[in-house]
Amino acid sequence: MLNLHTPAAPQSQDPCSNCLRHGQCLGASVQNAVRDDEGSCVTVTQLQRGQTLYRNGDAVNAVYVVQSGALKSRRTSVQGDEEIVAFRLPGDTAGLDAIKASRHGTEAVALCTTRVCRVPLDTLRREMHESAPVADALLADLGGEIELLQDRLQNDRLPAQARIAAFLLSQLQRRRRMFGAQIDHFTLPMTRVDLGRFLGLATETVSRMFTRLQADGVIACDGNRIEIRDDAALQRRSQSELNGALPQAA
Amino acid sequence: MLNLHTPAAPQSQDPCSNCLRHGQCLGASVQNAVRDDEGSCVTVTQLQRGQTLYRNGDAVNAVYVVQSGALKSRRTSVQGDEEIVAFRLPGDTAGLDAIKASRHGTEAVALCTTRVCRVPLDTLRREMHESAPVADALLADLGGEIELLQDRLQNDRLPAQARIAAFLLSQLQRRRRMFGAQIDHFTLPMTRVDLGRFLGLATETVSRMFTRLQADGVIACDGNRIEIRDDAALQRRSQSELNGALPQAA
DNA sequence: CGGTCATTTGAGCCGTATCAATCTACGTGG
């Protein structure tokens, strides 16, 4: 019951100054395009864990770029249970999935303390015509969303262990792009329950796969703190080669 | 081995005149926008069953709107087997999934004799800035692709019978939008094998589900000719209510 | 007429869901 809806008051000044990805996102390109004309339309908001950014059925007034923290975009299935469409990490844009419809078909909820950069939709639509960089950034984000969903579709057809392995690899790569290629451990912002709802697996299965990957020495983990001990083995398992644990010659 | 690559020579004249959806697609809005300036950049091409429109790795030079017939957009999974991302029916746009990357990540193959309307990508990108209708049509198509993939993700988590039921309903609705609400039968352009690769089911499972739906009187079918005998029952089964066959009192 | 491809049906097995129990961490109120 901790879904306080109202986000904290937006902070002014340069919205990109505190962003983990300043200047490399849809929000930044809009901000740059607008700056010439008038004041800032792009505002920054902070959410606490569990707070909702927008709900299913809300009018689509803006899209949101994650600056720090993490969101989950969720849907409710016909049977009434939660399905997680995507996790949004810094640099990702949430809300684009409703750019066709006038109302959101998903909800966005903060997984931890999260800063987002709010881009009004009318600004976006206007600047898309005025500014080539904005148009490019928008098309890139939309195309990225499509690629993401296609990859997810493929992933959902792999056996459970491969889904987990592929997920961990994608998380690892995200951190590496952000913090450097030497990173080999990180903290997952989501629970096992969320992970199950994202990957289409029962929570118990998720847990069992983590246990197995640990037992085989591929990863080490303490709660949500994950250490990748064997990249290559994880890679093999993500392609459902089940012999990923053995020390292989060539 | 019947993948003759070269499509038939494009036909000139008004590209929309023979289209099942003339004037209501991305191609038409581009055509209208361009017509003012210069000659037509939008060309029509006919494909035979099995012909490839574009391949994985090809440079993305254009997107294609289906005028009549049907395409499948396919990918190859890490294990090397075909996965069908989407079927493209008249009015659908193929090739948008690569709008971010410079090369296609999917292949498009004709399921039967198919006419497509080719829209060059540079024209599209240019007119997107010049013409609001083009921008709107493009955003709508991209948003539609995202919605489609999200729906597919949900569908892939339902039991086999529900996936088939939901698929048949979606096909039925497509025909009804095109030919009228009284339609209750149609011919599927794809094989059971394709359907399995689309829905993430073994061919045998697809076949068994068709058999069961027939035995229960929900549908009748002769090969790919499908008749929907009980809309409501199909609807119930698409939500994995397994009692869909019984005659129900409210 | 023989080859290939699509479809259907049956038998058996395997992976994952489900059900159930336990354990921990955490926050709340007595």
Next chain:
DNA sequence: CCACGTAGATTGATACGGCTCAAATGACCG
């Protein structure tokens, strides 16, 4: 400070849905 309730995580036992393997049939085509 402790008793309690709640939520997440882990582990085991069992059931079942769909995949795999196998075989038979029919349609189409060279």
